[in-house]
Amino acid sequence: xxxxxxxxxxxxxxxxxxxxxxxxxxGKVVALIGANGAGKTTAMRAISGLIGPDQGSIMxxxxxxxxxxxxxxxxxxxAHVPEGRHVFAPLTVEDxxxxxxxxxxPRLFGFRRKAAQEMDRVMQLFPKLAERRxxxxxxxxGGEQQMLAIGRAIMARPKVMLLDEPSMGLAPVIVQExxxxxxxxKDQGMTLLLVEQFASHALAVAxxxxxxxxxxxxxxxxxxxLMKNEQVxxxxxx
Amino acid sequence: xNRTMILQMIVSGALMGQVYAxxxxxxxxxxxxxKSINFGQGELVMLSAFFSLTLINWGIAYPxxxxxxxxxxxxxxxxxxxxxxxxxxxxxxxxWILLTIILGLFGFSTAENIWGRDDRPFPTPISSxxxxxxxxxxxxxxxSVILGVFAVMGLIEGFKRYTLLGKAFAALAADRDAAGLMGxxxxxxxxxxxxxxxxxxxxxxxxxxxxxxxxxxxASTLILKAFSVAVVAGLDSGFxxxxxxxxxxxxxxLTSFFLGSGWRxxxxxxxxxxxxxxxxxxxxxxxxxRKV
Ligand SMILES: Nc1ncnc2c1ncn2[C@@H]1O[C@H](COP(=O)(O)OP(=O)(O)OP(=O)(O)O)[C@@H](O)[C@H]1O
Ligand SMILES: [Mg+2]
Numbered sequence: 001x002x003x004x005x006x007x008x009x010x011x012x013x014x015x016x017x018x019x020x021x022x023x024x025x026x027g028k029v030v031a032l033i034g035a036n037g038a039g040k041t042t043a044m045r046a047i048s049g050l051i052g053p054d055q056g057s058i059m060x061x062x063x064x065x066x067x068x069x070x071x072x073x074x075x076x077x078x079a080h081v082p083e084g085r086h087v088f089a090p091l092t093v094e095d096x097x098x099x100x101x102x103x104x105x106p107r108l109f110g111f112r113r114k115a116a117q118e119m120d121r122v123m124q125l126f127p128k129l130a131e132r133r134x135x136x137x138x139x140x141x142g143g144e145q146q147m148l149a150i151g152r153a154i155m156a157r158p159k160v161m162l163l164d165e166p167s168m169g170l171a172p173v174i175v176q177e178x179x180x181x182x183x184x185x186k187d188q189g190m191t192l193l194l195v196e197q198f199a200s201h202a203l204a205v206a207x208x209x210x211x212x213x214x215x216x217x218x219x220x221x222x223x224x225x226l227m228k229n230e231q232v233x234x235x236x237x238x
Numbered sequence: 239x240n241r242t243m244i245l246q247m248i249v250s251g252a253l254m255g256q257v258y259a260x261x262x263x264x265x266x267x268x269x270x271x272x273k274s275i276n277f278g279q280g281e282l283v284m285l286s287a288f289f290s291l292t293l294i295n296w297g298i299a300y301p302x303x304x305x306x307x308x309x310x311x312x313x314x315x316x317x318x319x320x321x322x323x324x325x326x327x328x329x330x331x332x333x334w335i336l337l338t339i340i341l342g343l344f345g346f347s348t349a350e351n352i353w354g355r356d357d358r359p360f361p362t363p364i365s366s367x368x369x370x371x372x373x374x375x376x377x378x379x380x381x382s383v384i385l386g387v388f389a390v391m392g393l394i395e396g397f398k399r400y401t402l403l404g405k406a407f408a409a410l411a412a413d414r415d416a417a418g419l420m421g422x423x424x425x426x427x428x429x430x431x432x433x434x435x436x437x438x439x440x441x442x443x444x445x446x447x448x449x450x451x452x453x454x455x456x457a458s459t460l461i462l463k464a465f466s467v468a469v470v471a472g473l474d475s476g477f478x479x480x481x482x483x484x485x486x487x488x489x490x491x492l493t494s495f496f497l498g499s500g501w502r503x504x505x506x507x508x509x510x511x512x513x514x515x516x517x518x519x520x521x522x523x524x525x526x527x528r529k530v
Binding site for chain 2 (some may be wrong): 048049050069070071072073075079083086087088089090091093094098099100102103105106107108109111154156
């Protein structure tokens with residue numbers, strides 16, 4: 001579903017990714033783990049078009065996307081829940097969710113009605129958001145903002161969803177909640193690329209995983225294999 | 239000196255101030271999506287007024303003239319975005335400042351070449367015979383100004399609030415990257431905001447022209463005051479410009495009455511300087527205006 005081959009990317013003169021290759025099959029959850037500064041966020045930004053990769057190819061559903069801008073890629077079915085959540089703070093919870101579906105909703109009128117079904121689905125998944133429908137997103141707690149960011153991505157009805165450190169800065173209970181949502185999405189057949197610094201949670205849901213170190217993929221395998229790999233265990237699971 | 243006369247000054251000034259508010263609103267529209275403003279917006283006001291005058295001279299009915307003028311303004315707005323703003327924004331430079339000023343100058347000389355330097359009257363079917371309410375005279379023309387301003391601003395605010403496309407404006411203003419991830423194209427949204435600011439400028443031109451006459455310099459002081467209003471109200475404050483415009487217009491007309499018309503431009507400038515010194519985010523606004 002999503003295939004990266006020899007992707008190089010960076011910022012200005014700083015090269016961050018030195019040719020990474022990986023694949024996410026349809027309906028699978030793939031984890032990308034690595035230390036601070038390994039380049040996980042950079043990889044996600046390169047996939048979703050927030051930065052243009054310098055080299056390499058990225059295919060979404062057999063279609064090359066590495067030369068497209070973020071908005072186009074979103075229309076092709078990729079939803080990226082960015083690190084730090086990036087909800088639209090001055091807009092209401094509901095408006096945030098509606099904008100998540102910007103790609104397929106009518107732009108002028110009737111969008112509320114059209115979005116109703118999807119909206120209900122998200123509200124069922126996140127009852128807290130239902131209570132706070134008209135609240136401004138910026139006034140939500142960190143956990144609620146993360147739920148909103150994920151809900152907004154679900155609204156897009158994506159083919160692939162990228163989740164960048166959904167547990168960042170959250171209390172353990174909320175982290176549990178976030179991962180139970182991820183599991184639900186997986187059960188519903190969503191294709192997911194999941195970035196986590198703390199690998200144990202990620203490996204517990206993932207079907208396959210890659211370990212990124214200083215812009216290179218150094219280890220890959222099924223979670224059971226990685227959990228037996230000494231290097232991986234001492235570096236990320238210890 | 240009687241009270242009615244002073245009230246009269248205040249009312250006429252405040253009405254005039256709504257035109258500043260409308261142009262200031264045009265600044266806000268493009269600032270919201272792109273953090274850039276069109277420094278040549280005054281020339282858009284003027285060119286659209288000239289264009290509308292030409293339509294009138296061709297014998298086209300007034301309502302159609304208004305529609306034509308507004309569309310012309312929107313097209314000019316799109317032209318400014320394409321020629322002066324897009325490249326600069328893509329390169330993350332502040333080049334749009336200089337480029338929009340240059341486009342403005344270009345528009346000015348174009349107007350001189352096509353229509354000459356003279357000020358011309360702008361005939362309108364709307365009467366300028368005052369109606370007296372509590373002793374204060376208001377002309378239907380002045381009423382048309384205020385109605386026109388509110389209609390346009392109300393329309394655009396409604397668009398921003400009640401359509402998904404309008405909400406995308408706010409999303410882009412709040413978080414550009416996240417907006418991109420939702421599939422909101424920054425380029426297209428910025429184009430739309432420039433078209434709307436051109437539309438708004440044209441409305442200002444059409445509304446003010448019958449009062450001030452039409453000439454290449456008709457907007458040069460207008461734009462300064464609109465800029466003061468935008469800075470004082472804040473570039474992101476929506477209806478703050480209406481109140482600020484009201485107050486500035488009223489102060490202006492009192493100043494010119496008591497100190498002589500040579501002082502007419504003073505309050506606007508003073509206000510601008512004060513605002514920049516005391517509260518660069520604007521009275522109603524949140525973000526600062528960098529490097530402008
Ligand atoms: N906007 C930027 N400009 C320049 N360098 C950047 C930028 N963003 C990140 N970097 C650099 O790129 C490298 C990789 O950063 P990245 O954010 O991809 O790491 P990460 O694996 O996501 O780390 P973390 O776990 O802390 O989120 C770092 O060395 C970082 O300093
Ligand atoms: Mg990161």
